[in-house]
Amino acid sequence: MTDASTSPAADLPTRYAPAEVEGELYQRWVDAGYFEVDAASDKPAYCIVIPPPNVTGSLHLGHAFEHTLIDALVRRRRMQGYEALWLPGMDHAGIATQNVVERELAKEGVSRHDLGREAFVAKVWEWKAESGGKILGQMKRLGDGVAWQRERFTMDEGLSRAVLTMFKKLYDDELIYRAERIINWCPRCHTALSDIEVEHQEDPGELVSIRYGDGDASIVVATTRAETMLGDTAVAVHPEDERYKHLIGTTVELPLTGRQIPIVGDEHVDPAFGTGAVKTTPAHDPNDFAIGQRHNLPSITIMDETGAITAHGPFLGMDRFEARPAVVAALRAEGRIVAEKRPYLHSVGHCSRCKTVVEPRLSLQWFVNVTPLAKAAGDAVREGRVAIHPKELEPRWFAWVDNMHDWCISRQLWWGHRIPVWYGPDGQVRCVGPDEAPPGEGWIQDEDVLDTWFSSGLWPFSTLGWPERTPELAKFYPNSVLYTGYDILFFWVARMMMFGLYAMKDDAPGGDIPFATIGLHGMVRDQLGKKMSKSFGNAVDPLDWMDTYGSDALRFTLARGANPGTDAPIGEDWVAGSRNFCNKLWNATRFALMNGATVAAHVPPREQLSPADRWMLSRLHATVAEVDALYEDYEFAKATEKLYHLVWDEFCDWYLELAKAPLARGGAEAEATRAVLGHTLDVLLKLLHPVIPFVTEQLWTTLTGNTSIVVAPWPEARADYADADAEGQIEAVQDLVTEIRRFRSDQGVAPSKKVAARITCDGSVPGLAEHADQVRALTRLTPDENGFATGATLQVKGAVVELDLSGAIDVAAEKARLEKDLAVARKEIEAADAKLANTDFVAKAPEQVVAKIHARKAGGEADVARITAQLASLHG
Numbered sequence: 001m002t003d004a005s006t007s008p009a010a011d012l013p014t015r016y017a018p019a020e021v022e023g024e025l026y027q028r029w030v031d032a033g034y035f036e037v038d039a040a041s042d043k044p045a046y047c048i049v050i051p052p053p054n055v056t057g058s059l060h061l062g063h064a065f066e067h068t069l070i071d072a073l074v075r076r077r078r079m080q081g082y083e084a085l086w087l088p089g090m091d092h093a094g095i096a097t098q099n100v101v102e103r104e105l106a107k108e109g110v111s112r113h114d115l116g117r118e119a120f121v122a123k124v125w126e127w128k129a130e131s132g133g134k135i136l137g138q139m140k141r142l143g144d145g146v147a148w149q150r151e152r153f154t155m156d157e158g159l160s161r162a163v164l165t166m167f168k169k170l171y172d173d174e175l176i177y178r179a180e181r182i183i184n185w186c187p188r189c190h191t192a193l194s195d196i197e198v199e200h201q202e203d204p205g206e207l208v209s210i211r212y213g214d215g216d217a218s219i220v221v222a223t224t225r226a227e228t229m230l231g232d233t234a235v236a237v238h239p240e241d242e243r244y245k246h247l248i249g250t251t252v253e254l255p256l257t258g259r260q261i262p263i264v265g266d267e268h269v270d271p272a273f274g275t276g277a278v279k280t281t282p283a284h285d286p287n288d289f290a291i292g293q294r295h296n297l298p299s300i301t302i303m304d305e306t307g308a309i310t311a312h313g314p315f316l317g318m319d320r321f322e323a324r325p326a327v328v329a330a331l332r333a334e335g336r337i338v339a340e341k342r343p344y345l346h347s348v349g350h351c352s353r354c355k356t357v358v359e360p361r362l363s364l365q366w367f368v369n370v371t372p373l374a375k376a377a378g379d380a381v382r383e384g385r386v387a388i389h390p391k392e393l394e395p396r397w398f399a400w401v402d403n404m405h406d407w408c409i410s411r412q413l414w415w416g417h418r419i420p421v422w423y424g425p426d427g428q429v430r431c432v433g434p435d436e437a438p439p440g441e442g443w444i445q446d447e448d449v450l451d452t453w454f455s456s457g458l459w460p461f462s463t464l465g466w467p468e469r470t471p472e473l474a475k476f477y478p479n480s481v482l483y484t485g486y487d488i489l490f491f492w493v494a495r496m497m498m499f500g501l502y503a504m505k506d507d508a509p510g511g512d513i514p515f516a517t518i519g520l521h522g523m524v525r526d527q528l529g530k531k532m533s534k535s536f537g538n539a540v541d542p543l544d545w546m547d548t549y550g551s552d553a554l555r556f557t558l559a560r561g562a563n564p565g566t567d568a569p570i571g572e573d574w575v576a577g578s579r580n581f582c583n584k585l586w587n588a589t590r591f592a593l594m595n596g597a598t599v600a601a602h603v604p605p606r607e608q609l610s611p612a613d614r615w616m617l618s619r620l621h622a623t624v625a626e627v628d629a630l631y632e633d634y635e636f637a638k639a640t641e642k643l644y645h646l647v648w649d650e651f652c653d654w655y656l657e658l659a660k661a662p663l664a665r666g667g668a669e670a671e672a673t674r675a676v677l678g679h680t681l682d683v684l685l686k687l688l689h690p691v692i693p694f695v696t697e698q699l700w701t702t703l704t705g706n707t708s709i710v711v712a713p714w715p716e717a718r719a720d721y722a723d724a725d726a727e728g729q730i731e732a733v734q735d736l737v738t739e740i741r742r743f744r745s746d747q748g749v750a751p752s753k754k755v756a757a758r759i760t761c762d763g764s765v766p767g768l769a770e771h772a773d774q775v776r777a778l779t780r781l782t783p784d785e786n787g788f789a790t791g792a793t794l795q796v797k798g799a800v801v802e803l804d805l806s807g808a809i810d811v812a813a814e815k816a817r818l819e820k821d822l823a824v825a826r827k828e829i830e831a832a833d834a835k836l837a838n839t840d841f842v843a844k845a846p847e848q849v850v851a852k853i854h855a856r857k858a859g860g861e862a863d864v865a866r867i868t869a870q871l872a873s874l875h876g
Contacts, residue, residue: 011702012593016586018550022694026140034078034710035145037085039471046082047476048074049460050146051484051492052154054093055128056100059138061524061532061558061570062485064542067144068555069521069562069636070483072690075145076631077480079686079714085476086145087463089152090133094416094452095189095353101127101415117414124415138543143551143693145710152463154455155417161434162462163417163455166503168433171421175369176409178421180299182282182289183363183408184349187307187320188356191412192365194451195405196491197352204343208328209275211336212261213252219244219263220338221279224346226331227323229254230311231302232261234280236291239265241276255336256313256327264295283362299362305412307359320359366410366419366448373498374404380501380513387517389634390564393486397518400490401497409451416449434467457495460514461504469507477504479515483634486520486565493518519634520565524558527571545575552692553579559691560644562636581644582695585688588652589681589699595663596670597677599704604672606723611767612658612774613676614726617718619650620680625717627687636691643688651680654734657778678703683715729767732798733775736768739796740779746870747792749808756784756804765798792873811874818871825863832857 029035048070053063070086078084101124102112112120139146152159170176184193209222212235219235232254237244244263251260268291269278282292283299292299302311307320314330315323331337349358378401380386381394388394410419420432425442432438438445458466460482464473478500482493500514525531526538533539545554556578561568606614623646630639659677662669681703689696689709700709749755757776761769776782784804794801805811832853835841842850 012586012590012699014590016550016583016695016698018552018582018694019547021698022141022143022551025694025697026143029145029708029710030140030148032708032710034708035086035147036149037083037147037476039083039475041083041475043081043083045475045480046074046077046084047087047479048085048481048483049087049463049479050089051488052089052091052152052456052459053135054096055090055132055153056093056096057135059135059142059542061540061542063135063139064142064554065524065558065562065568066483066485066521067139067142068558068691069634071143071145071555071693072559072636073481073483073631075690075693075710076714078145078710079689079712081713083475085147085150087150087152088136088139088144088146088148089459089463090136090154091452091456092153092155092416094411094413094449095191097124097128097132098413098415099189099353112414120414141543141546141551143555145693150463154452154459158465159455159458159462160417162458162466163450164420164432164434165467166454166458166499167420167450168431169503170368171431175373176366177369178364178366180362180364181367181406181408182284182286182360183365184358185305185361185363186351186354186356187305187359188354189351189413190305192363192408192410193351193358194408194453196453198349198358199352199355200347200349202345203348203357205346205348206328206340206342207344207346208331208337208341209339210255210279210331211338212255212279217247217250217252219247219252219277220275221277222274222339223279224344225284225324226327227309227315227320228281228284228302229279229327230257230309230313230315231281231283231300232279233282233292233297233300234261234295235263236266236269236278236280236295237263237276238269238271239267241269241271243271243276255334256330257311262295262297264291264297266291266294285360289362301362303359303361365408366421366446368407368409370404370407370498373502374401374494376501377401377494377497380497386497386513386515389517389519393489393520393565396486396489397494401494404494407451409454410446410448411451412447413449416452417455419446419448419450421446453491453495456492457499458503460496460500461507466503466507473507478513481517481519482515483519483521486522489518489520521562522565522567524561525567525569527569527574529567529569540570540572545572549575549579550582550694552582552695556581556640556692559636559640563638564634581648582692584648584652585684585695586699588647588656589685589703591656592677592681593703595659595677596674597681597703598674599678599682600675603675603679608668608672609676610662610669610673611726611729611770612655612662613673614721614723615730616651616655616676616680617721618723618727619646620683621718621721624683624687624715628717631690640691643684643691647684647688651684654730655680658730658733658774661774661777685709686712686715725766728765729771732765732768733771736775736796736799736801737778739794740775740781740801743792743794743801743803743873744779746866747805747808747814747874749805752780753808754780754782755808757781758784758802760800760802761798762800763798768798794873805874815871815874818867818874822864822867822871825860825867828860829857829864832860 051066074084074086104127105111115123167176184195184198186193205224207222207224208226209220210229211218211220213219221235223229235252237248239248247263248265251262254261269276280288280291280297282289282297283301284303302309303320304310309315309318309320309323315326318326328337350356351358378398381388381397388397422430422432422439422443422445424439430439460479461473461477464470464477466473484493496514501512504512530536530538542554553575557570557575558568561570603617623642626642627639659673662673685696685700686709697709700712701707706712759772759775791802791804794803835853
C-alpha cells in the first residue's frame with residue numbers, strides 16, 4: 001500500500017466539488033487552444049456547425065441536451081486524431097430581437113417609427129453588444145468545446161456578404177420573384193410569416209351557417225370567420241353536385257353589402273363537406289385565392305395590417321374579433337343565420353413568436369421558387385448521398401420536401417438583411433450584388449428584410465468563408481454531420497439542404513451536399529413524459545441543476561436519455577443520480593491512487609495477471625468496442641448506459657473489491673493489479689470524457705500527470721485482452737457471492753454479522769475453488785472445519801455452501817415465520833384459482849382485472865417456491 005500522504009491521491013480532495021473546478025478547467029482548455037483548428041492540417045476533417053441559438057436566447061434544457069450530444073461527438077473525434085471543428089455562432093433572430101428592442105423603447109415612450117429606420121437598427125446593435133449573446137457564456141458553463149475564435153453571427157460582415165450573394169444568384173436564375181399571394185400575416189408583429197413560423201392549435205370558436213340569396217336561388221355556406229364574408233367574391237360548388245348544378249353561372253346577393261357575386265363550379269370543392277357550398281374570399285384564404293385564380297375572381301382586401309376592418313359600412317375600423325360577432329348579429333337581424341354551433345373546436349394558426357392569431361392576407365411579397373431546390377433536397381436523400389438518422393424519420397423528410405410550397409422570404413421588419421432590390425423612378429427594378437454599387441439618385445431600396453431562415457440556411461458554408469473559396473471551406477465542407485432536433489427538420493435543415501445543393505455545386509471540392517448525415521434527436525420532456533412548459537409548471541432552468549449537481553451530472557443524465565429520434569425524459573432525481581455516479585468515479589480513482597495505481601506503458605503479460613485482472617481487462621476492452629460502435633450510430637443512451645454499468649457494477653462493485661486482497665498481499669501480484677487498475681481507469685476516463693469532460697479531466701490529469709485528457713488519444717479495443725476463461729471464473733464468483741448475499745438477507749442475517757461456513761466446490765466450474773477466500777471476504781463468511789449442528793445449506797452452480805447460523809438467527813422462530821408466510825401464499829393461490837374457475841366472472845370481468853388475478857396467482861406460486869426452498873435449507 002502506498003503512503004496516502006505522498007500518493008497522487010493527496011492532490012484530490014476527499015469529495016468532488018464541481019463548482020470549484022469547472023470554470024477554471026474550461027478557461028484552461030480555451031487558453032490552450034484545444035478547441036481551435038488548423039485548416040492547413042493534414043489530419044482528417046470533422047466538422048459540425050452549431051444550430052445557431054437566437055441572440056435573444058438563454059440556455060434551456062433543449063439547448064443543453066443538443067449541445068451535450070454534439071460536444072460528445074466532437075470531443076471523441078478530436079481524441080481520435082481528427083481536425084475537429086465545432087463552429088459556434090448566433091442567429092440575429094429578426095422578429096424576436098426587434099420585439100425585444102421595441103419593448104425596451106416602449107418603456108421610454110418611444111416607438112421605432114419615432115427613431116426612424118437607421119437609428120432603430122443602431123439601437124438594436126447597441127442592445128446586442130450590451131445584452132445579447134447571454135447564451136454564449138452559458139454554453140461555456142456546460143462545457144461546449146467550440147472554436148471560439150471562429151464565432152459567427154448571421155449579420156456579421158462575412159455572412160451578410162454571403163446572403164447578398166445568394167439572393168443575387170437566385171434572382172438572376174429566376175428562382176426569386178415578387179408577387180401578390182396569400183401569406184400568413186401577424187397583426188402584432190406586422191410582418192409576413194412562412195408556413196413553418198405558424199403554430200396550429202385547437203381553439204374554441206363558432207361555426208355559423210349563413211343563407212345567401214332567397215327562395216330557390218338561395219344557397220347556404222358555413223364559416224368560422226364570419227367577418228371575412230364582407231370580402232366574398234363568389235360561392236363555389238362542385239360542378240357535378242346535383243343540388244347546385246342549376247345555380248352555376250348565376251349570381252346571388254351577398255348579405256350586408258348588396259353586391260351580386262357569382263356561383264362557380266370548381267372541382268376542388270368537396271360536396272360531402274358541410275353544405276357543399278364554399279364562400280370564397282380570395283384575399284383572405286389560401287384555398288379561396290386558388291379558386292379565385294382559376295375563375296378570374298376579384299380579390300377584395302377587407303382588413304388592414306393591424307387586423308382592423310377596412311370595408312366601408314358599419315364595421316369600418318373594428319378589430320377583426322370585434323367585427324366577427326357584430327357581423328353575425330347583423331346577419332341574424334336580417335334572418336340570414338341558419339345555424340350556429342359553439343363552442344366549435346377548430347385548428348387556428350398562431351404566430352410562433354408572439355402567439356397572436358395569424359391572418360391569411362393577400363400581400364405583395366418576395367418568394368423563392370422552391371420546386372427545383374426541394375427536388376434536389378429530396379433526391380440527395382433518396383440517392384444515399386445524405387443519410388437521415390434514424391432512418392425511420394426519412395418519410396417525414398420526403399413528406400415535407402416533396403410537397404413544399406414556394407417560400408415567402410420577405411419580412412416587414414427593420415432588423416435583418418434588407419432585400420437588395422432597388423426601384424427606379426420610371427418603374428425599373430434592379431437587384432444589387434455585394435460587389436455592385438447601389439443605383440443613383442431617385443432609386444429606392446425595398447423596405448423589407450429577409451426571413452431569418454434565409455441567412456441561417458447558408459450556415460454550413462457561409463461560416464466557412466463562402467462565397468470566397470477559403471482554406472476552411474475546402475477543409476470542412478461538406479460538414480460531417482448535422483445533429484439537431486427533429487422539430488426543426490423543416491425550419492432549418494431543409495433550407496440548408498436546398499441552398500447547399502444549389503450554391504455549392506462549383507464551389508466545394510468535397511461536393512455540394514451540406515453534410516453527410518442528418519442526425520435527429522427528440523425533445524426533452526419531464527420525467528412523466530410531458531412537454532416542459534412554464535404554463536405546465538414543469539419548466540426547468542438547467543443552470544439551477546448545474547449549480548446544484550455540476551455540469552457533468554446534467555450532461556450525463558441528458559446523454560443517458562438520448563435515443564435517436566425519440567423524446568428524452570429528465571427529472572431532478574436522475575440528475576442527482578448522475579452526480580452520485582461522478583462521485584463514485586472520483587472515489588474509485590482516489591482508492592486506486594492511494595493504492596499505487598499507475599498508468600504504465602504496458603500491462604504485464606497474461607501469465608502474470610490474476611483471473612480478476614484478466615476479467616477486468618476483458619470486460620473493459622469489450623466495452624470499448626461496443627461503445628465505439630454505439631457512438632458511430634448516435635446511440636448515446638446505450639453507450640452511456642454501458643459505461644455506467646461498467647464503472648459502477650463491474651469496476652467499482654466487483655473489481656475494486658477483488659483487488660483489495662492482492663494489493664494487501666503486496667509483491668509482484670500487487671504490482672500487476674496496480675497496473676491493471678491504472679490502465680482500466682485511463683481507458684474508462686477517456687471513454688467517459690466526451691460526456692462528462694470536467695470530472696474526467698481532473699481525475700485523468702492527476703492519475704497520469706499529463707496535461708489534458710481533451711487531446712489524449714481515444715482508446716482502441718484490444719482483441720488480445722478477450723478472455724473467456726477469466727470471464728467464466730469471475731462470473732461464477734459473482735453468482736456465488738450474489739446467492740450467498742441473497743440467502744443471508746432472506747434468512748434475516750445482519751449484513752455485518754460474520755458467519756462460519758464451509759464452501760465445497762464440485763469442480764464443475766473451473767477455477768472457482770481458487771476464489772473461495774475472496775468469496776468469504778465478500779460475503780463475511782469465516783472458515784469452519786469442525787462441523788456444526790444448527791445451520792443451512794445453499795446449493796449453487798459449482799458449489800455447496802454450508803452456513804453455521806447458530807447465534808445468527810433463531811432457527812425455530814425462523815421456521816415458524818416461514819411456515820406462516822407459506823400459508824398466506826397458498827391462500828392467495830387458492831383465492832385466485834377460485835375466481836379463475838368461475839367462468840361467468842372471467843367472461844364478464846374487464847380484461848385488466850382478469851390479468852391482475854393471473855398475476856396474483858403467479859406471484860403466490862413464486863412465493864411458495866421461494867419459501868419452500870428456504871425451509872428446506874434450514875436444519876438444526
